[in-house]
Amino acid sequence: MSLAHLSKDLILKKIIESTPEPKIAFDYEEDPAKNRIYLALLESIVSQQISVKAAESIFTRFLALFPDGYPHPEQLVAKSAEELRSAGLSGQKSVYLQSVAAFALENPMSIAHLSALTDEEIVQYLLPIKGVGRWTVEMLLMFVLNRPDVFPIDDLVIRQRMIKAYGLTETGRALYKRLHEIAETWRPHRTLASRYLWRWKG
Known part of the structure; x- marks a missing residue:
């Protein structure tokens, strides 16, 4: 249709x-210990203005900074600029990643919570995060939340x-x-x- x-x-x-x-494969099983929305925003920020290969390498090194390979918000906000730069992140991107983490500590970001909002409500909800623009949220709407009309x-x-x-x-x-x-x-x-x-x- x-x-x-x-x-x-x-x-x-x-x-x-x-x-x-287009291949469309979505997995709606959400691990409560690993927020997919939060992780997708972090990965999107890392990938801004660099090649896919470089982004994958840096994001892998970034995840390796955390004991279980997942950047829990409280752990990410506690990281020093030097630690984050050791993964290949710029100072600006480090600030943006910690901004996502700070937002996640104060605001619900689960798929269940966002699913109750319209596309534009989700855009406005996430735009206050430093480093997150409309395009970033639209990619999340399309590829994580499977919204059909973006x-x-x-x-x-x-x-x-x-x-x-x-x-x-x-x-x-x-x-x-x-x-x-x-x-x-x-x-x-x-x-x-x-x-x-x-x-x-x-």
Whole structure:
């Protein structure tokens, strides 16, 4: 049903037909000792503006700083800047990671808690954390919470693919307006449309 709806957009229909189906595998079993939302935010911050390979290496070293391989919030806020830098983290990212931990100590972040909120409520709930922007929360909505109607317009690849596919010439605010107009027709399946755009080779 979702593909039939998206295929009403004839340009997107061609993309879907020429692109392998996105693999979607979600595990809703949540270990109460390891908060997936919290961990996903930490990993997202580590991966900002560096290659996937470098991010994986640094995140592995970061996790190794903790006795059981999990950065419990109370342990993370107690780490010194030197300890965090030893994992390859910049000073700024170290501050951001500890900001996530401090937030987690004061606010519920379980999947059960966030599931009761709308997409925009979750964005506004998590945005006060230093280092967490709208794009970061949207990735969490799409890949951890499996929200079906997220359109990450701030994602550079999404914008580039849409500009190419739809032959757009607008720039600035006019471009964003046009992108939103196109994506509006994909509701309520904008997450799936975005996943196809990411996989599309053009």
